[in-house]
Amino acid sequence: MTPKVIDRAELGGNKTKFYEVFARISSEDALAHIGSIEAPNDELAQARAWYVYDERRWKEMCVVPTDAVISVTGRGARGKIKEI
């Protein structure tokens, strides 16, 4: 019997990317980063984020492509060093 081959499309797309998930419980709270999610497109990112981070009754939830996030400081550092 030939084993079933699971390709990238079946796993959720050829161009899987990460999204950062932000949410708040009430309108008074600031949007806070609650985690990240892997998805090939904006639609699946929204659906997956909603169900993966469903531990609270969120008033608002947003997803942002990780690629769109511009780092101001260095990773884990207070400042950046100009790359030579």
Place this chain on the structure above:
Amino acid sequence: MARFELDQLSPEVREGLKCDLLALADSKLVLANWYTTCVHNGRSLPDFAAVLGMATTSYGHTRALYLYLGDFGMDYAALERRSKPGELNSMNLLDSPPQSWEDFVAAVFLAEQAMWTFASGFLNHPDRPLSGLIRKIGEESYFHLKYCEGWRAIFAETANPRFGEALQQRFPSAVSWFGSEKTDALHDSGVRELPVSKLREAFIAEVSDAAEKAQLSTTLASEDVAKSGWELSRRRSGDVSDKLFSIVQLKDAEAVHD
């Protein structure tokens, strides 16, 4: 504002509303079981979580609708514990199990779209508990449909023809859920905002749009429900199979160890 009373409705309209809500609740029950059975095919952890989430919300819709049907004199426990396949009024679309992941997404999309389009006819129902329940169903169905939309985009992007083929194959039984009646007593009496024929048109338009995006060139065909033994009171023809009924039938916790 005067409180809405079901007793104000004529017996015909009251019975029609009860049947439509039961058909919706039973279809949600079978769909929830589809999700539960197929959850292991969520091919990544977030996909697994999404399918499981859609299962639980679908069960929640069923239970909330069963509770509401108590106002019609229906017993919640009796609704949960029906003993014969002929007592289940779920849509024909969900009778046959998914043959592939593409078929699963196509069937789930058609079922979710049909159910939400149909339920939206009660979104401004004068009975606030019902309109509130329908609004909640709509908010949760939004994410179910987003999930389908995301997968449709992947199938289109990868030029996968199997999704379009499955959509085409399942469409006739999906559209048959709306029936083909020209008149709608529930709409005429103000219980349903739009007649079912208009909701049917809206459903066809949504599916046609999805078919176009899936690069499906063939026209979607519907079947003549009058010829298939379709019953308005159950929104289906025939009974679900014994096998499907054994899957969706409520199992008491004690039964797991029998």
